[in-house]
Amino acid sequence: MLLVQFLVIAKGRLLAxxxxxxxxxxxxxxIRDKNFLTHNFIDKILNTGVIREGEDECFWTDAFFTSPSDMESFMGKFNVEIIDHIGTDGISPYLRNAIDEMNDEEYNAWIYYNLKSCREKSILGMSNHGLLLCKKK
Known part of the structure; x- marks a missing residue:
């Protein structure tokens, strides 16, 4: 998979x-499909992060997955400063049924917790999506 290795952004501007x-x-x-509960699948995702449509171990479409630390390292190749790193959805996708059943007070507490924990380095990789906010030096 080809990763873009250049960045064009004006000095002081933000990049998400x-x-x-x-x-x-x-x-x-x-969890959803035990056919993927194999050492080969785990190694494929951990080592390459790449799946390709049509391959035995492809559960979706062509895709690339990474980790918070790998993304920070990758962005370190550019002349940018990381100003924030956020897990945008935490474990909410795992808890969708429980969240759907929350009353307003419970839901507000859940949102409060997510906003308090979305920058916690120890759990960034458990969020489905990550977001790096960078500034051009």
């Missing part, structure tokens, strides 16, 4: 980079 976490993908896919 969204990505899908490989650790969320592994957990999510293996």
């Amino acid at each position: 980079v969204a990505y899908i976490n490989k650790h969320f993908v592994l957990n999510s896919v293996m």
Whole structure:
């Protein structure tokens, strides 16, 4: 898979980079379909992050998954400063039924928790989607 290795952005401007976490993908896919609960699938996602439509271990379409630390390393190749790193949905996709059944007070508390924890480095990789906010130096 080709990764773009150049960045054109004016000095001082913001860049938002969204990505899908490989650790969320592994957990999510293996829970839904035990056919993917294999060492080969785990190694494929952890080592390459790449799936291609038509391959045995493709559960979706052509895709690339990564991790928070890999994204920070990748962005380090450019002349940018990382100003924020956020897990945009946390574990909410796993809890969709419970969240749907929450009353307003419970839902507000859930949102409060997500806003408090979305930058917690120890759980960034468990969020389905990550978001890096960078500034051109």
